[in-house]
Amino acid sequence: MRGYFDANATTPMVPEAREEWLRVSSHHWHNPSGLYPEAVAAREFLEGLREELGGWLGCSPRRIVFTSGATEANHAVMAHAALGKEKVVISAVEHPSVTAGAARFIDRQRLREVGVTPGGVLDLVRLEEVLDREKVGWVSLMAANNESGVVQPWREVADRCRERGVRFHCDASQWIGKRSAEGFAVCDFVTASAHKFGGPTGTGFLVVPEGTSFCAQAGGPQERGLRGGTESLPAIAAMVAALKAAPAGDGGNGRNHFEKDLVECLPGVRLLGAEEARLDNTSMIVLPRHKNLRWLTRLGKRGFAVSTGSACSAGQGDPSRVMQAMGCSFEEMGRVLRISALPGATAEDWESLLDALLEVRDELDRRGAGNPSGIRKISLENL
Numbered sequence: 001m002r003g004y005f006d007a008n009a010t011t012p013m014v015p016e017a018r019e020e021w022l023r024v025s026s027h028h029w030h031n032p033s034g035l036y037p038e039a040v041a042a043r044e045f046l047e048g049l050r051e052e053l054g055g056w057l058g059c060s061p062r063r064i065v066f067t068s069g070a071t072e073a074n075h076a077v078m079a080h081a082a083l084g085k086e087k088v089v090i091s092a093v094e095h096p097s098v099t100a101g102a103a104r105f106i107d108r109q110r111l112r113e114v115g116v117t118p119g120g121v122l123d124l125v126r127l128e129e130v131l132d133r134e135k136v137g138w139v140s141l142m143a144a145n146n147e148s149g150v151v152q153p154w155r156e157v158a159d160r161c162r163e164r165g166v167r168f169h170c171d172a173s174q175w176i177g178k179r180s181a182e183g184f185a186v187c188d189f190v191t192a193s194a195h196k197f198g199g200p201t202g203t204g205f206l207v208v209p210e211g212t213s214f215c216a217q218a219g220g221p222q223e224r225g226l227r228g229g230t231e232s233l234p235a236i237a238a239m240v241a242a243l244k245a246a247p248a249g250d251g252g253n254g255r256n257h258f259e260k261d262l263v264e265c266l267p268g269v270r271l272l273g274a275e276e277a278r279l280d281n282t283s284m285i286v287l288p289r290h291k292n293l294r295w296l297t298r299l300g301k302r303g304f305a306v307s308t309g310s311a312c313s314a315g316q317g318d319p320s321r322v323m324q325a326m327g328c329s330f331e332e333m334g335r336v337l338r339i340s341a342l343p344g345a346t347a348e349d350w351e352s353l354l355d356a357l358l359e360v361r362d363e364l365d366r367r368g369a370g371n372p373s374g375i376r377k378i379s380l381e382n383l
């Protein structure tokens with residue numbers, strides 16, 4: 001593959017994580033709940049990892065519960081929120097693991113959704129209104145959006161919630177490993193997945209308030225009884241190694257140059273959320289013409305991986321709630337590409353993606369001459 005630009009979906013394990021996975025698989029494969037010396041050593045090792053992660057997050061290790069990833073952790077938070085009587089507020093651009101968890105566990109009468117500006121940032125004025133008018137017990141807001149890369153005012157909302165005695169949950173899946181952890185300690189709940197930052201798939205964590213007795217997953221006494229299931233020590237160790245290896249910031253301005261050149265070379269292209277603070281690795285664009293799947297398959301043949309950001313353009317699934325919340329029409333949603341680079345992507349990587357996009361544009365324009373909107377009915381052979 002010449003260019004991997006789907007890093008918000010997943011990232012490959014970084015060498016540090018892979019080595020740690022192998023090392024721990026050979027040395028600490030015993031069950032940390034056992035009572036014999038090797039198991040006790042495995043448990044001590046596990047607790048050491050919890051301390052390291054707690055140190056990075058700036059919170060007590062006792063607040064950390066290891067999980068199978070952010071989906072499980074987000075579901076657990078929503079199931080916990082369902083136990084109260086007060087209103088639960090979520091933003092309109094949360095990941096489906098939050099929205100579906102909320103819909104599954106929380107009575108509709110208790111759920112409030114707060115929209116975003118056309119730039120994709122939580123509408124803080126509206127949130128304040130809801131907090132003033134209703135008896136709110138919980139607020140859930142992601143740190144940065146997985147589709148648009150737009151950074152949310154989560155630190156501000158965490159502070160406001162704390163002032164009002166409202167519990168605050170931050171889905172930090174797209175933030176961790178890209179930006180600083182400052183501020184997580186004041187969130188009541190934080191959730192994340194290791195494979196978004198160079199760790200293994202199928203592992204992640206949940207930060208809970210100290211003293212919580214809510215059980216995220218019933219089973220054995222693991223994780224102080226908060227989440228049953230044998231801990232995957234190699235995966236947890238690899239996650240912590242990936243976090244330590246993650247770059248301090250995603251810095252590079254390759255994305256900005258790419259977007260500037262793209263707007264010049266591809267008239268009619270629209271950048272979503274570009275006026276707002278965004279993760280430096282992410283660009284969400286509305287192409288001027290032709291369905292996004294046509295671009296995506298042709299880019300794939302040239303060795304470039306990108307995403308449509310939603311399944312709706314393939315004629316399956318629901319339209320992206322993020323794009324809808326940002327005011328995209330249904331037709332525009334079929335022309336969206338989400339581009340998200342790995343840490344360390346160079347200006348040349350972004351330039352080669354731009355070249356490939358322009359090649360695809362020429363090919364599609366030649367093929368679709370007379371029908372440049374690409375609106376005719378498409379079949380898979382036609383792609």
Ligand code: PLP
Pocket residue numbers: 008009068069070071072074095097142144145146171173174193195202
């Ligand atoms: N939250 C956000 C913001 C995400 O981007 C994702 C994955 O795309 C998740 C939660 C779910 O992560 P996982 O599939 O690893 O459980």
